[in-house]
Amino acid sequence: MEAFDSFKKELSSPKRIFITTHVKPDADALGSSLGLANYLIKKGHEVTVVTPTDYPSFLTWMKGNEFVLDFSKKDDQKQAIIALEKADIIFCLDFSVLQRVNELGEMIRKSKAYIVNIDHHQDPEDFAQFRFWSTKAAATCELIYELIVKLGDKDLVDKEIAECLYAGIMTDTGGFRHPNTTKNVHLIVAELIDHGANGSQIANWIYDSNSVNRLKFIGFAITRRLVVREDIHTAYFVISKKDLKKYQSQTGDTEGLVNYALSLDGIKLAALFSEREDGIKISFRSSSEVAINKFAASYFDGGGHKNAAGGKSTLSLKDTVEKFEKLVEECQQELFETAIAEAH
Ligand code: 5GP
Numbered sequence: 001m002e003a004f005d006s007f008k009k010e011l012s013s014p015k016r017i018f019i020t021t022h023v024k025p026d027a028d029a030l031g032s033s034l035g036l037a038n039y040l041i042k043k044g045h046e047v048t049v050v051t052p053t054d055y056p057s058f059l060t061w062m063k064g065n066e067f068v069l070d071f072s073k074k075d076d077q078k079q080a081i082i083a084l085e086k087a088d089i090i091f092c093l094d095f096s097v098l099q100r101v102n103e104l105g106e107m108i109r110k111s112k113a114y115i116v117n118i119d120h121h122q123d124p125e126d127f128a129q130f131r132f133w134s135t136k137a138a139a140t141c142e143l144i145y146e147l148i149v150k151l152g153d154k155d156l157v158d159k160e161i162a163e164c165l166y167a168g169i170m171t172d173t174g175g176f177r178h179p180n181t182t183k184n185v186h187l188i189v190a191e192l193i194d195h196g197a198n199g200s201q202i203a204n205w206i207y208d209s210n211s212v213n214r215l216k217f218i219g220f221a222i223t224r225r226l227v228v229r230e231d232i233h234t235a236y237f238v239i240s241k242k243d244l245k246k247y248q249s250q251t252g253d254t255e256g257l258v259n260y261a262l263s264l265d266g267i268k269l270a271a272l273f274s275e276r277e278d279g280i281k282i283s284f285r286s287s288s289e290v291a292i293n294k295f296a297a298s299y300f301d302g303g304g305h306k307n308a309a310g311g312k313s314t315l316s317l318k319d320t321v322e323k324f325e326k327l328v329e330e331c332q333q334e335l336f337e338t339a340i341a342e343a344h
């Protein structure tokens, strides 16, 4: 039997379903999880959505948000483990390696449930019975919509499901600006609008809900914490624990900051180093011709997409930045010149 048929069969009777996504979920991670959850509930399944950590407050408008369990909170974790043990089907959304869900990853690996992976990141690990995966998709939300259509349930997509999916596609395409904004993206988004999603309302919920502290923090970061190295086409932010504390930084407050560095004329590689409780979190962005995910994977225990990737470091903030600068200096040819040659 073809993989899709066996997956469809799995869903043909009411099941206990566990949905999870990557740490610090973004709009695509949470939107795909709740978009799928709302659909599966309509189909008569019992659904639990678990995130490995918390997520930004500008995502809490999504339908089903109040039922999401945060695995980093003790009480939620207990409920999540019960749901995981009972699950018939586990959906892993918007990540390709189990390490991206912290300790939940090993529990999922050991589970006897039917595992489904829906994702658009590079180099997927082989942990699922059914994988609906394409790096050509701009967002996991795009894949969720395609899957619902493939299951013959397009008519079940209501306003709330459409809103969740629209949000992920909007943010993962950088507001329909990145090179991943394909014709297919526009066609699907047009259908989501037909199903009731209001694009400008969703953009407002996500992009126009800043706190004064966050805006001041962005101003501070740009004026005091931005390093520009025009000679190596690179600009980056270095944010310490103390900086985050001073501006009472909330989850999601550094989101998008790295893009200011990339927006500089002549800059092809941007990074954001932020000092967190568990080490240094790194965000990388690159211009369309530079593949930064390989760099993130090779040197900073990370990965992601060609032009938007992430990683981590257990060195100090200062040493991490030094390591980064040195590597970029050494990898000039690999990073930029091959890319320039390819572009011509
Ligand atoms: P962001 O900079 O927005 O946190 O992440 C950019 C992209 O890189 C996202 O697609 C995200 O899933 C991926 N990413 C971020 N951090 C990591 C990481 O530590 N490991 C891997 N494999 N991917 C990451």
Ligand code: MN
Residues within 6 Å of the ligand: 028, 029, 094, 120, 138, 139, 140, 172
């Ligand atoms: Mn995504």
